[in-house]
Amino acid sequence: xxKATYILSGFxxxxxxxxxxxxGSAQSYMTESGHVxxxxxxxxxxxxxxxxxxVGKIALNDSIVDFYVDVNTLETGIGKRDNDMLxxxxxxxxxxxxxxxxxxxxxNSITDKPQEVTVEGEFTIHGVSKQTTITGTLQKVPKxxxxxxxxxxxxxxxxxxxxxxxxxxxxxxxxxxxxATLTPN
Numbered sequence: 001x002x003k004a005t006y007i008l009s010g011f012x013x014x015x016x017x018x019x020x021x022x023x024g025s026a027q028s029y030m031t032e033s034g035h036v037x038x039x040x041x042x043x044x045x046x047x048x049x050x051x052x053x054x055v056g057k058i059a060l061n062d063s064i065v066d067f068y069v070d071v072n073t074l075e076t077g078i079g080k081r082d083n084d085m086l087x088x089x090x091x092x093x094x095x096x097x098x099x100x101x102x103x104x105x106x107x108n109s110i111t112d113k114p115q116e117v118t119v120e121g122e123f124t125i126h127g128v129s130k131q132t133t134i135t136g137t138l139q140k141v142p143k144x145x146x147x148x149x150x151x152x153x154x155x156x157x158x159x160x161x162x163x164x165x166x167x168x169x170x171x172x173x174x175x176x177x178x179x180a181t182l183t184p185n
Contacts, residue, residue: 027061029144034180036069038153041171049076049085056180058103058145065119067178068098088163089126097125099132107138114139114148128158136178143183150177 034054040047051074056067071091076082086092101121114137123132136149153174155162162170 028057028059028185029182030057030185031055031180031182034067034147034178034182036074036176036178038074038177039175042169047076047078047081049074049082051075054178054180056147056182057185058147058182060103063103064101065103065121066098066100067180068096070095071097071125084163088160094125094127097123099123099134101132101134110138110140110145112140119149123153125153126158126160130157141181143181146179146181148177148179150175152176 032055033052034056035050035052036054037048037050040049051069053073054067054069056065058065071089072086072095074082074085076085099119099121101119103117104120105117107115107117116135117138118133118135120131120133122129123134124130132151134149134151136147139146153176155170155172155174162172
């Protein structure tokens with residue numbers, strides 16, 4: 001179950017925004033069921049891949065953000081496309097996409113309204129790591145904190161050859177987004 005296009009996700013990104021300490025609250029939050037999706041296209045057709053197995057941790061005391069997803073959990077709704085994606089991502093050799101970084105936004109507290117945050121770090125997929133800056137939102141919710149982020153990933157930056165048939169190729173640029181509620185740990 002998977003899609004190489006997670007390439008995009010990720011993580012990473014996941015990943016992203018967890019920022020600023022919550023006064024009087026736990027300093028570390030985790031999830032094992034975050035949502036990641038990517039949007040891709042070929043001429044005259046677009047498709048989305050998803051996974052609800054985004055794993056992430058945010059440690060507010062040192063501003064560390066770490067999110068990853070097993071690309072084998074990405075699904076697009078078509079088995080052959082999923083298999084092609086995994087082959088393109090070389091999922092057996094590189095099974096994870098990960099974002100590891102630090103919150104760089106200056107937040108004094110996390111409130112019940114979404115606040116924009118910025119995270120800088122490395123996004124790794126297909127065995128290639130690149131410095132990445134991701135902007136998203138962070139919000140205090142009854143169970144912990146909720147994070148949402150999106151960014152565009154270029155497959156060529158990660159040595160991923162966009163698959164295709166004849167003259168039709170999957171777009172190099174993939175839109176990735178994550179959404180997760182993290183609970184104190």
